[in-house]
Structure formats: structure tokens, C-alpha cells
Amino acid sequence: MKLLLTSGGVNNKSIHEALVNMLDKPIAECNALCIPTAMYGHPWVGPGVKAWEFISGREENPMVNLGWKSVGVLELTALPSIDKERWVPLVQEADVLLVSGGDALYLYHWMQQSGVAELLPTLRAVYVGMSAGSMVMTPKIGEEFVGWTPPTGEDKALGFVNFSIFPHVDHEMLPDNTMAAAEQWAAALQGPAYAINDDTAIKVIDGEVEVISEGHWKQF
Template identity: 80%
Template structure:
């Protein structure tokens, strides 16, 4: 699976070009599934109007509104209650998964509970994450970002990449998300990590990691 891990969506030309390169065909020819699940676990963004804005492409973070051939909704909390025959083929056939921000641990929980997590490594689709949708790919997210508490505790995530992500670096509405805060967070992580601002994304293809940025970012090693 190809990963485009963003802080705030496909919001500049460099990230947009990286996405179209990963897709291998025009966006207008691609079918997408959007996953809003992470939003419901975070008190700032869900449930309610923000979830609707993401699904409808009305949010300030370009993902759903990029001009896809079609867009469907894949709500992970619903999947355990329906037959896998109804949704697994849909996921396997889609060109791109658009995964919203919210709470990364809540998203991790429902990716595992739904069965989506076990499908991800073998999918041909491009996975585009935003904020928590990107952080969930890491081995763990760090206590700094832990808000929703999983049934078993801890801050473990999917571990489909070997690095962690500190999103929204130096965001004007998140005054605590400074580079100094990112340094302290990184010092407590088990492995390598990246701090990225909203003009930056991390592209992962075939195990190779590439930074796509028109902004500010930093790589931390243990």
C-alpha cells in the first residue's frame, strides 16, 4: 500500500502532485472512500457538523473535494455489525482511502475492531491520512496526543510505518504545538519521528520515505 501522510490534507501543489503521482492516473478517474471515524473520538471535531463537512467536502482541509470520479463513506464503527462480503470488496476495489483527523487511538481501535487494519498492507489503494489519520500508521503516538483511552490502555497504534508523527507544527490555533514541544515529544518516543506543519506530507512507497513540503518539518532520531 502507498501512504500519503499529511497534517492537514492535500492543501498545496507539491502534495497534490505527490498524490497524482502515487495514483498513477488522473484524480477524475479515481474512486475514493472517505473514513470519518477518527472524528467521533475527539471532542473538538465530532460528532456533528465537522464530520458532515469532512464527508461532504466542505471542510478547510482538501481531501474529499479534489474532484474524484466517485466518493463513498466507510464508517468503521458500523463494519463489525454487517457482513464482510458487503464492504471488503468495496475497499479492495477502491483507488484511494481518505482518512480524516480526530483521535488516533480511537481510529486505531476501530481499524482493528472492524477488520480494516488487517486488509491495509495488501491493498493497492493509496492511503491519504490527515492528522490522526496519519498518526495511526505509527507504532505509537506518545502521551502528548493521547486523549481517548483504549480498553487496554497505552498509546499503541498500527505500526505500519516505523516512525511517529507530530502534526500541525506551529499552527496558529494550537499554540502548544511548537518545535520545542515536538522535541520533548520526540525524546519520549521509541523510534524515529517527524514533526510536520500543515504544508508538509510524508510519502511512503515501497518502504521508501520522502518528505513533500512547502513548509516546515524536522526529523528526529532516537
């Protein structure tokens, strides 16, 4: 699997170059699918205008608006009602999946319900997550990030990587997201973890981890 796990999208030249290097052809030749599902589960971001801004590439965080050859929408909540023959080939043919922020556990639930979670390890597409879209790939998110409560009541996620992520460190609009708070969060997790700001991403290719940053971050 090729994963680019960001806090705030493809925010700077270093993260952009990392993404280009992970693709097997230029961005202008790549077909993307964007996944807005996480937004619907978060009271600050969706549903409504912010979901539309993500899908249309109108939001400030660079993801959909990077110059892809084409961009389609993959809405996970709709997939259980559609025959797999109609959507699985589209996912298999995509060059990149662009997964929005929002609520990580809501996204985890619908990745499982839709069948996308099972499909992910078999795909050639580069997976680009933002915030919750990155956190969903981890073993667990920590109680501090639990918003929407899943049927299991647990804070576990997909576990495709062996570390957890604390995004948006020292973000001006998130005063509680300090590095000190991240240290407390990490201590409670009792497992590997990273705290990253919006100018940082974590690249994972076949299990090999590399931090890409023009900002600040910390490994716990």
C-alpha cells in the same frame, strides 16, 4: 503499501503532485472512500457538523473535494455489524482511502475491530491520512496526543511505518504545538519521528520514505 501521511490534507501544489504521482490514473477517474471515524472520538471535531463537513467536502482541508470520480463513506464503527462480503469488495476496488483527523487511538481501535487494519496491507488503494489519520499508521503516538483511552491503556498504533508523527507544528490555533514541544515529545518516544506542519506530508511507498514540503518540518 502507498501512504501519503499529511498534517492538514492536500494543502499545496507539492502534496497534490505527490498524490497524483502515486495514483495510477487521474484524480477525475479515481473512486475514493472517505473514513471519518477518527472524528467521533475527538471532543473538538465530532460527531456532528465537522464530520458532515469532511464527508461532504465542505471543510477547509482539501481531501474529499479534490475532484474524485466518486466518493463513498466507509464508517469503521458500523463494519463489525455487516457481513464482510458486503464491504470488503468495495474497499478492494477503491483507488484511494481518505482518512480524516480526530483521535488517533479511537481510529486505531476501530481499524482493529472492523478488520480494516488486517486488510490494509493487501490493498492497491493509495492511503491518504490527515493528522490522526496519518498518526494511526505509526508505532505509537506519544502521551501528549492521548485523548480517547483504548481498552489496553497504551498509546500504540498500527506500526505500518517505523516512525511517529507530530502534526500541526506552529499552527495558529494550536499554541502548544511548537517545535520545542515536538522535540520533548520525540525524546520521550525513543524512536524515529517527524514533526511536520500543515504544508508538509510524508510519502511512503513500500517502505521508502520521502518528505514533501512547502512548509517546515524536522526529523528526530
